[in-house]
Amino acid sequence: MKKAILTSALALITFAMVNAGLKPGDTAVEFSLKNVDGTTVSLSDYSDQKGVIVIFTCNPCPFAKAYEQRIIALHQSYASQGFPVVAINPNDDEISPDDTMERMKERAEEEEYPFPYLKDETQEVYKAYGATRTPHIFLLQNKGGKFKVAYIGAIDDNAMDAKLVTSRYLELAIAALASGSSPDPATTKAIGCTIKTKS
């Protein structure tokens, strides 16, 4: 009985932690995940960079597809400025068979991803970050060796058509960091696909 109470109390605490996720200003959570090239990539591998654009994305979501070329372009523009992209696929591939490591490799090769595409196999990373959809962006800033969350949300304000974009939220946030100020807005919301997980 005591054990049951303790277990449910722990479950509640875990639930609350999971639900909270990260907010702008928080210290980012370290991760070590398998990449499509077979290597393991960790956040701490980027300690010589100014920051990292962490993007939770996946293969089949139409919004992830709509943003795919824009994500590649972001890496090509910003990696040389100290803000490389790291893509993380958070979906359970039993529920979403297009998101197996094999299919991720195919996608990364077809589209020649210039950035790592990591699999959140245990689904602990997206929960720690508080990602809820794909694509979901977490811009991290390296502050004296510690990564801090600077911006959370969308890449821009038009998922359907890059040519119709009027606000490039993520690029504005990077520009703010580069000029020593804080991103405004520091968070944005967007429609996206749910992260597929066993309930």
Next chain:
Amino acid sequence: MLSVMQGKGQNITEINREGLEVITQNFNDTTYVVNFWATWCSPCVKEIGYFEELHRESVSGNVKVILVSLDFPKQIDTRVIPFLNQKEISAEVLLMTDLDYNSWIDKVDPAWSGAIPATLIYNRYKRVFLEQELTRDELFNHVSQIMN
């Protein structure tokens, strides 16, 4: 409300930010069930039949089901109307044409992150917002909780 697109058996009315505000902030005796969905969203497709069932059961009652599609406007003729015909959906379907999501998600509910499916059930007394896929029982139970 902008224009009505004619499909076989199914009309889709386009709405913008102001239209969305109207349908999420009615305060009368009707209980509104506003479901945000898209044809490409598999959990949405799974649950949409329950919303249609709720609509058919309450045609003469005081529950109003509104299905707000977040499909891209260019896919209405090719995807959305054929889907609605195939599923024989007779509940009201609206197409959200404002793609500046950040400008209106919080107005529907501040707790909404933007993932779909998402469902708002409300009347003048009570309101619940659910960012999740619903089973038939969950949907009907939530509606009766709001009504009673």
